[in-house]
Amino acid sequence: MKTIPTLGEILQAQGVSRRGFMKYCAATASLLALPPAMVPRIANALEQARRPSVIWLSFQECTGCTESLTRSSSPTLEGLIFDSISLDYHHTLQAASGDAAEAARHAAMQENMGQYLVLVDGSIPMGNPGFSTIAGISNYDMLMETVDGAAAVVAIGSCAAFGGIPGANPNPTGAVSVQDLVKDKPIVNVPGCPPIPMVITAVLAQFLTFGQLPELDIHGRPTAFFGQTIHDRCYRRPFYEQGRFAETFDDEGARKGWCLFKLGCKGPITYNACATVKWNAGTSFPIESGHPCLGCSEPGFWDKGGFYAPLSTGKFGSGEKLAGAAVAGVALGAAAAVAGRRRQAKYTKEG
Ligand code: SF4
Ligand code: SF4
Known part of the structure; x- marks a missing residue:
């Protein structure tokens, strides 16, 4: 060696x-x-x-x-x-x-x-x-x-x-x-x-x-x-809380930078650092450019589809199911911490 x-x-x-x-x-x-x-x-x-x-x-x-x-x-x-x-x-x-x-x-x-x-x-x-x-x-x-x-x-x-x-x-x-x-x-x-x-x-x-x-x-x-969702750290979150949503990509809400939830944003169920680390040397990220999160960092990305379908409709289920998903997300987070500690491995470098 x-x-x-x-x-x-x-x-x-x-x-x-x-x-x-x-x-x-x-x-x-x-x-x-x-x-x-x-x-x-x-x-x-x-x-x-x-x-x-x-x-x-x-x-x-x-x-x-x-x-x-x-x-x-x-x-x-x-x-x-x-x-x-x-x-x-x-x-x-x-x-x-x-x-x-x-x-x-x-x-x-x-x-x-x-x-x-x-x-x-x-x-x-x-x-x-x-x-x-x-x-x-x-x-x-x-x-x-x-x-x-x-x-x-x-x-x-x-x-x-x-x-x-x-x-x-x-x-x-x-x-x-x-x-x-x-x-x-x-x-x-x-x-x-x-x-x-x-x-x-x-x-x-x-x-x-x-x-x-x-x-x-x-x-x-x-x-x-990957410890927080896009939604957790999204700068559009105040609009989400106020119920102000863009309904189309060119309406007044879109121009004013309102929440993209109704345009299919998967930020609430997507764990990634785009909202904080951002892209292009911290310049921006998709939501900042006016496009909803597609959930690309989650298992099943693509087959889950519904890119422009709101989470509260279609295959993502009702609003209650979405709330259930949030609860499941918290449980997953706790399990993740345990699994993470288990999987943490030492890498001993030798001369
Ligand atoms: S744009 Fe998406 S991630 Fe941002 S607040 Fe709205 S639903 Fe959440
Ligand atoms: S779809 Fe876009 S905003 Fe969502 S996790 Fe992927 S790169 Fe980030």
Whole structure:
């Protein structure tokens, strides 16, 4: 097993100043929603942290998850995090191709046995191994071979986390999620269509800094980002409470920024951080642009459908059922905390 340099050694070799390093630590604290008092502890942990090898596998996906991450306009955070990991294999981003790409994947696995992270976007087709192959290897075989020596797996996007759009009815490829197949490794789900890039980097930052997976909810999502609904933190919530709703996309209510509940907003039953972290470097999020939340980070996204049907109608049931769903949501939250604590796994980095 090769000796992996510490992040402190890497930054020192790159000529990064102490001041620059402390800025890095402050950015990491902010990413992990930790108080400034934690910065010295983070500095100490990061100086000793070893740059983890990351293998990113893309299966049945649209590349939206990678686009989300790479088109993020927060180079400070994302850049820092990606300077701090060794992204040894990524179909879209790597320069190598063909045999050289596969050799890079195998080298990363062998040299970092038991220590590397596997990030997966896309679902895995189980209907026929020929539906989706890379280098002649079925997605299933590549996934199982790669996760075998991994420390943990992060399922990026709703397709990898829950099956997503490829798994939607009638699911012609027999698409399944990572957690449907991988049973013996810690798994973090970062759903969304696509997921918020900062949530991906926060999971990586937590690994890097503390050698731990984040606390997870009942669906395997980090509670720090999926612990509240969009509705809990939505700036249109006062209009919801006042009963002021847009009825069409171009009526007076829409122009005045009233609540989008009657236009099908799924914010009340969708756990994600869009209303707080937002998108495009914290610029905005769909509801701020006048479009209801579609519930993309929840299991069953797409098949639940009813994108423009209000929650209180159609397949979502009556108003009473919605109230019942809210009660169930509280119960789920409590269960999530317990499940999260159970699933929290240690990732011990060795030299
Ligand atoms: S727009 Fe959606 S998330 Fe915001 S208050 Fe209305 S129902 Fe809730
Ligand atoms: S607002 Fe809703 S549908 Fe839009 S990205 Fe966030 S969770 Fe997904």
